[in-house]
Amino acid sequence: xxxxxxxxxxxxxAERAYAPYSKFKVxxxxxxxxxxxxxxxxxxxxxYGMSICAxxxxxxxMIAMGHLDPVAIAVVGGRSGTPCPPCGACRQVLAEFNxxxxxxxxxxxxxxxxxxxxxxxxxxxxxxxx
Numbered sequence: 001x002x003x004x005x006x007x008x009x010x011x012x013x014a015e016r017a018y019a020p021y022s023k024f025k026v027x028x029x030x031x032x033x034x035x036x037x038x039x040x041x042x043x044x045x046x047x048y049g050m051s052i053c054a055x056x057x058x059x060x061x062m063i064a065m066g067h068l069d070p071v072a073i074a075v076v077g078g079r080s081g082t083p084c085p086p087c088g089a090c091r092q093v094l095a096e097f098n099x100x101x102x103x104x105x106x107x108x109x110x111x112x113x114x115x116x117x118x119x120x121x122x123x124x125x126x127x128x129x130x
Contacts, residue, residue, distance in 0.1 A: 001031055001035065001037070001072075003072075003074065003104045003111045003113060004111065006029045006031055006037070006072060006073075006074035006104055007029070007074045007076060007104060007106050007111065009027075009029035009037055009039055009074065010027040010028055010029040010039070010054075010074040010075060010076040011027060011076050011080075012027065012039075013027040013028070013029065013039040013040065013041045013054075014026055014027025014041055014054070014076055014077060015027070016041050017041035017042045017043070017054065018041070018042070018043045018044055019042055019044050020044060021044050021046070021048070022044060024042075024077060024078055025041065025042065025077060025078075026041060026042040026053065026054040026075065026076070026077030026078075026084060027039065027040070027041050027054050027075070027076050027077065028040045028041070028053075028054035028055045028057065028058040028073055028074065028075050028076075029058070029073065029074045030055075030058040030059065030062055030070050030072070030073045031070065031071050031072040031073070032062065032067045032069050032070055032071065033069040033070075033071050034067075034069070036065070036067060038058055038061050038062045038065060038067070039058060039061070040054045040055065040056070040057030040058030040059070040060070040061055041054045041057060042054045042057065042077075043057065053086070053087060053089070053090050054075065054077070055073060055075060055086050055090035055093065055094060056089070056090055056093050058073065059093055059094070059097065062097075068097065069097075069098070070094075070097050070098050070101050071098065071101055071102065072101060072102040072103070072104060073094065073101060073102070073103055073104065074103075074104040074105075075103065075104070075105060076105075076106055080106070081106055081107065081108045082106075082107070082108070083105040083106065083107045083112055084105060084106075085103070085105060085119065086103065086119065088120070091116065091119050091120035091123070092120060092123055092124060094116040094119075094120075095116045095117065095120050095123035095125075096123075096125075098116065099115065099116050099117040099120075099123060100115050100116070100117060101115065101116045102114070102115060102116075103115065103116055103119055
């Protein structure tokens with residue numbers, strides 16, 4: 001699937017984010033190995049610690065749908081065209097499922113693509129990674 005298509009799916013779901021406090025809507029579109037696209041958006045809460053990021057929302061939906069094989073995720077948020085990289089917690093969650101997963105971000109001049117491992121080198125793991 002082209003990176004721009006995945007980014008568009010993330011843009012679409014960002015519009016449905018629940019962000020009444022920060023006003024910072026984020027969307028994520030996660031691609032699995034079978035070509036399924038699973039989306040998630042941030043959901044804020046008055047008790048800030050109870051909020052969930054778009055990336056973790058998409059991962060939770062992926063698990064609920066019976067997938068364990070993400071290959072890429074596109075993330076958009078804030079102003080259109082400005083990169084919105086995953087926070088540290090989301091980076092760790094993404095690395096849990098595939099440290100080689102591609103992370104796709106929009107930018108003013110080009111699409112940015114890197115691996116989860118590049119975003120979070122030496123991520124924590126209870127198993128040996130190759």
